[in-house]
Amino acid sequence: MKKEPQAYFITLIHTLSFLKEEFAEYYPSWHFKSGAHGFATFTLDREYGLEEFRSFNTTFALAKGILLHQGNLAEMEAKLEEVQETYKAITLHRWDLMAEEGKMGDRKNRGVVIDFIRYDEDQFALGVRYQIRGDFAPYSGISPIPMPERSPSKAYQKLGEAFKHFRPLVAHDDVFLDIGCSPGGSSYYLLKRGYRVIGVDLLDIDPKVREDFPEGFLFLKQSFSELKTKHLRGLPPVNWIVFDVDCEPIEALTSLLKMMDKLDECDGLIMTIKLDRGFTLKDLGTLETMAKNHAYGVIRKGLLPSHEKEFCLVLQKTD
Ligand SMILES: C[S@@+](CC[C@H](N)C(=O)[O-])C[C@H]1O[C@@H](n2cnc3c(N)ncnc32)[C@H](O)[C@@H]1O
Incomplete structure (x- = not known):
C-alpha cells in the first residue's frame, strides 16, 4: 500500500x-x-x-x-x-x-x-x-543575529531577525518611527544600519543609544495613543514604522493604519503581534483585511525564533 x-x-x-x-x-x-x-x-x-x-x-x-x-x-x-x-x-x-x-x-x-x-x-x-534566502536555519534557543554588547535590549535581535526574514524594501536613507522604543534595542539596530530614527515611548531611552549614535536619533517622550501627525511636523518624513508595544493588536493596528494614511511618505510597518494579549486565530484574518483595506498589498507574517509569545507582521505598500 x-x-x-x-x-x-x-x-x-x-x-x-x-x-x-x-x-x-x-x-x-x-x-x-x-x-x-x-x-x-x-x-x-x-x-x-x-x-x-x-x-x-x-x-x-x-x-x-x-x-x-x-x-x-x-x-x-x-x-x-x-x-x-x-x-x-x-x-x-x-x-x-x-x-x-x-x-x-x-x-x-x-x-x-x-x-x-x-x-x-x-x-x-x-x-x-x-x-530560499532568508529562511531560518536549524535553531533552538539562540538567535541568528549576534547582539552587540552595548545594545540596550534583545529587541535588537528581534528586529534583526525580522529584517533577515522578511526583507522589507527599505532605502538606505529611510526614516523609522520606532514606537515603544525604550530601552532601545530596536533603535540601536536601525541606527547601526544607518537609518534615522524617531523614537516614541513613555519611558526614557537608554543613554547608550545617543552616546553611540550622536546623530540620527530623535525622541518623543509620550504615549503612542496620543501621538498625532502634528507631533511629527517639522521632523524628517517617516518612511517606516516599527511598533513593539505590549497591547491588544487589532486596536493598535486600527490607530496605526489611520496615522499611516496621513503620512504621505510612509511605505510600511513592522509590528509585533503579542499572542498573550487575547489574540485568537480569527484575528489573523482581521489583520489581513484591515491591511488590504488601507492599500497595504504586501502582507507578510511569521514567527521570529527568539520570541515565543509573539509573531511579526510586515505590511508594505504596493506601488
Ligand atoms: C517590549 S518593550 C519595547 C522594546 C523596545 N522596542 C526596545 O527596542 O528595547 C515595550 C515598550 O512599549 C512602551 N509602551 C507601552 N505603552 C506605551 C504607550 N501607550 N505609548 C508609548 N510607549 C508605550 C513601554 O514603555 C516599553 O518601553
Whole structure:
C-alpha cells in the first residue's frame, strides 16, 4: 500500500497550538498527526512539489517540508544515504529540538535541503524542504543575529531577525518611527544600519543609544495613543514604522493604519503581534483585511525564533 503523503513543521513550543489552529482554519484538508517539542507532522491530501509546498503562507511554522521517515537514531542514520541519493540536496541540516543550542546552517543558498531532526529523546525524523534566502536555519534557543554588547535590549535581535526574514524594501536613507522604543534595542539596530530614527515611548531611552549614535536619533517622550501627525511636523518624513508595544493588536493596528494614511511618505510597518494579549486565530484574518483595506498589498507574517509569545507582521505598500 502506498504511504499517505506527510509533512513536518518546525515551530516554537508555545506556538504549536496556534499552528494546529491555523492549519485547521486555512488548510482543512491537512490533518494533524503528532506534535512534540515544536515538531509537528500532518497528513496531506495529496503529493506536493517541494517549491509549491514552501510557498504556502504559514504564520506559525519556522520551517516546513515533506516528511520521509521517522524512527530512532540508528534507523534514521541508516536511511540517510538513500535519501541523499534520491534528493540532490544543497545541504544537510541537523536540528536538535531537545537541546538548548541550535546550529546555524547555510541559508544563503536556494535549493533542496535535507533535514535530520531530533524531536524527542530517541525520536528522529528525516525530511526534505525547499529553502530560499532568508529562511531560518536549524535553531533552538539562540538567535541568528549576534547582539552587540552595548545594545540596550534583545529587541535588537528581534528586529534583526525580522529584517533577515522578511526583507522589507527599505532605502538606505529611510526614516523609522520606532514606537515603544525604550530601552532601545530596536533603535540601536536601525541606527547601526544607518537609518534615522524617531523614537516614541513613555519611558526614557537608554543613554547608550545617543552616546553611540550622536546623530540620527530623535525622541518623543509620550504615549503612542496620543501621538498625532502634528507631533511629527517639522521632523524628517517617516518612511517606516516599527511598533513593539505590549497591547491588544487589532486596536493598535486600527490607530496605526489611520496615522499611516496621513503620512504621505510612509511605505510600511513592522509590528509585533503579542499572542498573550487575547489574540485568537480569527484575528489573523482581521489583520489581513484591515491591511488590504488601507492599500497595504504586501502582507507578510511569521514567527521570529527568539520570541515565543509573539509573531511579526510586515505590511508594505504596493506601488
Ligand atoms: C517590549 S518593550 C519595547 C522594546 C523596545 N522596542 C526596545 O527596542 O528595547 C515595550 C515598550 O512599549 C512602551 N509602551 C507601552 N505603552 C506605551 C504607550 N501607550 N505609548 C508609548 N510607549 C508605550 C513601554 O514603555 C516599553 O518601553
